[in-house]
Amino acid sequence: MCGIAGYIGSSDAVSMIISLLLELQHRGQEASGLAIALNRGSISVIHSKGLISDVFNGKLNDEPSRDNNVFGGIGHVRYSTSGGYMNSEVQPIVLGDNNFKIAIAFNGTIANYDSLAKEFDIKRVSCDTIVLAELIYRLAREAGNDVVEALKILPNYVVGGYSIAILTSEPRVAIARDPYGFRPLAISYIGEEFLFSSETAALETLGFSSWKEVLPGEIISFNGSSLESTKTSVSVPISPCVFEYVYFSRPDSVFNGVSVYIARVKMGEELASKAPANCDIVIPVPDSGRAAAIGFSRASGKPIDEGIYANKYVGRGFIAPPMIRDTISKLKYGFVKSIISGRKIALVDDSIVRGTTLKSIIKRLKHAGAKEVHVRVASPPFKYPCFMGVDVTSREELLAWRMASIDDIARSLEADSIGYNTVEGLRKAVGIPSICSACFTGLYPFQGIDIEDLENMFIRW
Ligand code: SF4
Incomplete structure (x- = not known):
C-alpha cells in the first residue's frame, strides 16, 4: 500500500501534488517524492525518506506560483511491501535517456519481480518497483516510446496488484489500475485541469468533488489538452482489496x-449479530476501529464511548517499519480511566494482523481498571x-x-473473549459481489x- 497522486493544469503543480500527498499520508509514511515534467521535455525529481512535511518542509508554506514551463507531475508516499525499509527505492x-524518459509512481506489489528480472535480464533488483519500471520502459520503447501500449500488455507479464502513474518526457501522464482492480485510483478532469489520487478523499478535500474512479484494467492518458481512456485486453474477474475497506x-x-x-x-453491525458480547460499554480501537464500533453499538444497543486516545503524531503502527512498530504501539495510546474503570468492555478493532498493538492495549485497559475486555x-x-x-x-x-484456535x-x-466477523459478513457489509478476501480465505x-x-515466487528482503 502506497499513495500516488498527480496534477496537470494551470495551477502550481508542485503545490497541488504536495497537497494531494498530504491527504494520502496515511497510505505511506516511509518516503515521499514527486517528479515534474517541463514542457520542453525534461523530468526532474525530488524524493527522500520521510513524511511529506520532512521532505518538502520548505515548500509547505510557499505561495503557489505557476511556472509556464511546467507541464505537471506525479507524486508518491511510500509504504514498502518489497525491498525492505532500509533498502527501499524511494519513488x-x-x-531513460535524452530521447525518452519516464518517472513511475506505484502502489501495489509485483510478486514475480525476481523471475521477471531474470527473464528480461534486469540487473537492478532491489525491489519490485525498479523491476516494474524497467519492464514498462522496455515495453514502451518496443512500442515506439508509447507507455499506453506498454500498460495494455503489462498484465500479461506481472503477477500481483498495481495502481500506477507514469510521467513521460513527451510530456504526457498515463495512469492505470490492474485488471483485478486491487488498489484504488480516481481522477478529476475539469476543463484543462487533470488530477488523480489513490483515494477520492484527497480530491474532495482539495475541492474537486466531481471525480470518477479509474476502472479495473482502465488506462487513462493526458497530454495537457486531450484525455484518452483505453483498457488492457486482459480480462479477469475483478477483485478489489477488501482490506481497503477494513x-x-x-x-x-x-x-x-x-x-x-x-x-x-455495516461490518460492526454484522459483527454484533455474529459475535455478541456481554459488556457494559463499547470502546473502539482508534482510529480505524471507530466506525465498526459505532455499528456494533447500534446493532447491540450497548453504549459507545471513547476510552482510548490515539496520538496521531506517532503515525500508523501497521504500516510503520518493523523496527519501530513496538515503540509506536507503546507510545501511541492513552487511556481514559474514568470511562474504563470497573467496566466490562467490548473492545472493537478493525482487524488483528500481528497482534502486537492489541495485546499492549488490552494489558493497559486492565491496568486502567477494566473488569473484563472482550x-x-x-x-x-x-491468516494468509x-x-x-x-x-x-x-x-x-x-x-x-x-x-x-x-x-x-x-x-x-x-x-476475556474474542469474536470475529465472518467472510460472509464482511462481503455483505461491503456489498460488492466480486472482491478479494484472500488474506482471510487463502483463495487468491x-x-x-x-x-x-x-510464496515461492516472491523474494523477501
Ligand atoms: S489478500 Fe487481503 S490485503 Fe491482499 S489484496 Fe486481497 S484482500 Fe487485500
Whole structure:
C-alpha cells in the first residue's frame, strides 16, 4: 500500500501534488517524492525518506506560483511491501535517456519481480518497483516510446496488484489500475485541469468533488489538452482489496462506488449479530476501529464511548517499519480511566494482523481498571499473506495463523473473549459481489496460482 497522486493544469503543480500527498499520508509514511515534467521535455525529481512535511518542509508554506514551463507531475508516499525499509527505492523512479524518459509512481506489489528480472535480464533488483519500471520502459520503447501500449500488455507479464502513474518526457501522464482492480485510483478532469489520487478523499478535500474512479484494467492518458481512456485486453474477474475497506482507506473515501465509512459501520453491525458480547460499554480501537464500533453499538444497543486516545503524531503502527512498530504501539495510546474503570468492555478493532498493538492495549485497559475486555474484530481471522500491496508476505508473522484456535488467540492476547466477523459478513457489509478476501480465505484470484506458488515466487528482503 502506497499513495500516488498527480496534477496537470494551470495551477502550481508542485503545490497541488504536495497537497494531494498530504491527504494520502496515511497510505505511506516511509518516503515521499514527486517528479515534474517541463514542457520542453525534461523530468526532474525530488524524493527522500520521510513524511511529506520532512521532505518538502520548505515548500509547505510557499505561495503557489505557476511556472509556464511546467507541464505537471506525479507524486508518491511510500509504504514498502518489497525491498525492505532500509533498502527501499524511494519513488518516483526515473529511467531513460535524452530521447525518452519516464518517472513511475506505484502502489501495489509485483510478486514475480525476481523471475521477471531474470527473464528480461534486469540487473537492478532491489525491489519490485525498479523491476516494474524497467519492464514498462522496455515495453514502451518496443512500442515506439508509447507507455499506453506498454500498460495494455503489462498484465500479461506481472503477477500481483498495481495502481500506477507514469510521467513521460513527451510530456504526457498515463495512469492505470490492474485488471483485478486491487488498489484504488480516481481522477478529476475539469476543463484543462487533470488530477488523480489513490483515494477520492484527497480530491474532495482539495475541492474537486466531481471525480470518477479509474476502472479495473482502465488506462487513462493526458497530454495537457486531450484525455484518452483505453483498457488492457486482459480480462479477469475483478477483485478489489477488501482490506481497503477494513483498514487502509480513509473513511471519507469511496472505493468501487462504496463509502468506506458506511462499509465499516455495516461490518460492526454484522459483527454484533455474529459475535455478541456481554459488556457494559463499547470502546473502539482508534482510529480505524471507530466506525465498526459505532455499528456494533447500534446493532447491540450497548453504549459507545471513547476510552482510548490515539496520538496521531506517532503515525500508523501497521504500516510503520518493523523496527519501530513496538515503540509506536507503546507510545501511541492513552487511556481514559474514568470511562474504563470497573467496566466490562467490548473492545472493537478493525482487524488483528500481528497482534502486537492489541495485546499492549488490552494489558493497559486492565491496568486502567477494566473488569473484563472482550475483543470483537470487524473482519475474519487474518491468516494468509498478501502479495498485492500489503507488507504481510509470510504466514508465520500472522497471529491467527500461528494459533490453533480462537480461544488460543484470546489467551495469547490475555483477552476475556474474542469474536470475529465472518467472510460472509464482511462481503455483505461491503456489498460488492466480486472482491478479494484472500488474506482471510487463502483463495487468491490468480488463475492456476495458489499460495505456495506465490510464496515461492516472491523474494523477501
Ligand atoms: S489478500 Fe487481503 S490485503 Fe491482499 S489484496 Fe486481497 S484482500 Fe487485500
